[in-house]
Amino acid sequence: MSHTAGQTPKTSVLSSPLLSFFYLGGDVLISSLANLVFLSYAFQVHPHPVAVLCLGLTVFCIYLFDRSVDSWKEKEGEVTQRGSFYKNKLGILFLIGLLAFAFDILLILYFLPFSFFLGGIFLGFFVLLYFLTTQYFRTKYFPKEVFLSGLYCLGVAYPILFDHTPGSLEDLLIYFLFFISILSNVLLTYRFDMAWDEAHHLPTIARSLGKEKTTILFYLLMFLGFFLCGVYVWETGKVPLPLVCLIYSLCYLMFMEWLGRKKEIPTFKIFCELVYSPFLLLLFL
Numbered sequence: 001m002s003h004t005a006g007q008t009p010k011t012s013v014l015s016s017p018l019l020s021f022f023y024l025g026g027d028v029l030i031s032s033l034a035n036l037v038f039l040s041y042a043f044q045v046h047p048h049p050v051a052v053l054c055l056g057l058t059v060f061c062i063y064l065f066d067r068s069v070d071s072w073k074e075k076e077g078e079v080t081q082r083g084s085f086y087k088n089k090l091g092i093l094f095l096i097g098l099l100a101f102a103f104d105i106l107l108i109l110y111f112l113p114f115s116f117f118l119g120g121i122f123l124g125f126f127v128l129l130y131f132l133t134t135q136y137f138r139t140k141y142f143p144k145e146v147f148l149s150g151l152y153c154l155g156v157a158y159p160i161l162f163d164h165t166p167g168s169l170e171d172l173l174i175y176f177l178f179f180i181s182i183l184s185n186v187l188l189t190y191r192f193d194m195a196w197d198e199a200h201h202l203p204t205i206a207r208s209l210g211k212e213k214t215t216i217l218f219y220l221l222m223f224l225g226f227f228l229c230g231v232y233v234w235e236t237g238k239v240p241l242p243l244v245c246l247i248y249s250l251c252y253l254m255f256m257e258w259l260g261r262k263k264e265i266p267t268f269k270i271f272c273e274l275v276y277s278p279f280l281l282l283l284f285l
Contacts, residue, residue, distance in 0.1 A: 023085045025063035027273040032059045032156050034279040035178070039160045041282040042174050042242035047159035050111040055159060057104035058120075062127065064097040069135065073200055080196075116162055123158060126151060134202065144204045145190055149183040173232045174242055180225045181249045187218050188257055189269045218257060225250045241285075249275055 033056060040046060071086035086093065108117045130151060133142055154161075157175070166172050190197070190206035191214045197207050206214040229247055233239055252275045260268055 019081075020085070022270050023067075023082050025060055025067070027270045028063055029056055029059055030280075031273050031276045032056070032152075034276040035156045036159060037282050038242065038245055038276070038279040039157055039178070041285065042240075043160055043164050043166075043171065045160050045164045047163065048112060050107050051116070051159040051162070054104050054107050054112070054120075055156070057100050057107075058155070061097050061101045061104065064093055064100075066131075068093065068097075069131075119158065119162065123151075123155060127155075138201075138203050142203055144202075145183060145186045145206065149179060149186050152186075153179050153182055170232065170236055173228055174246070177225055177228055177232075177243075177246045180221055180228070181246060181253070184218055184221045184225070184250070184253050185272050185275065187214060187221070188253065188260065188272055191215070191218075192260060192268050215257065215261075218253075222250055222254055241282075245279060245282075248278070 033052070036047070036052060036055060067082065067086055068090060071083040071090070074080065074083040074087075108120065130147055133139075133147075134144060153175070157178075166175055187206060190204050191211055194204075194207055194211065196202075197204050205217070209217065225246075229243060229250075232243055253272070256268070256272055256275070259265065265271070
């Protein structure tokens, strides 16, 4: 979900091994699996364990490819720490990514229904479309953050949607609130990376609006999110744990927005990504 590029300051509060873990998408992987656990709990659907493993492998492969492209675009003198990490290990990372992708496909074809594979191909088409649109056919009218957030939500929810079609107002509200949380998170990370986007001429909503208007948009999404939480409680007369989780994520993001304006945090994007990690505790309920 996290923005695909960005500056990594030369100093960090994280140790080198931990930074390497996050450079390889550890935070994104944790976030994706935590959100799958959240959706599984919310709709009481238990996806096939292989489907969960395949989601992790797919996220890892997309992340490696995305970061490798970003590092390739960085020119001499402006290489970030993350970009340097990928440039120095591009060969081995390409091999790891290729093996992970092949293993992912084999697992899907061998253990899961063929219809699951076809659905993955359908989603993969939109992922490819996203990369082509953002890398080669750029237009300032492309709502990159919205498209990315939608793809992330569909990808994470795919193992759930395969077995459960939302049919009630409560289901739809949970999904839409989840999308609002993800979109708000993406807007924050794109605001953080605005200088990198400007240097590489990447069209984003945050870059088009500027920091102040992006912040206003962020708080409009927060207002919409809390309003819909109120609608949920009004319509159902209850406050289920999944709704509490979503309210927590909105409050956490508001805190990160405030903190991001007050001081420069080298690991800001990682902390934004890890907002969903407590959802893993739902495994024990």
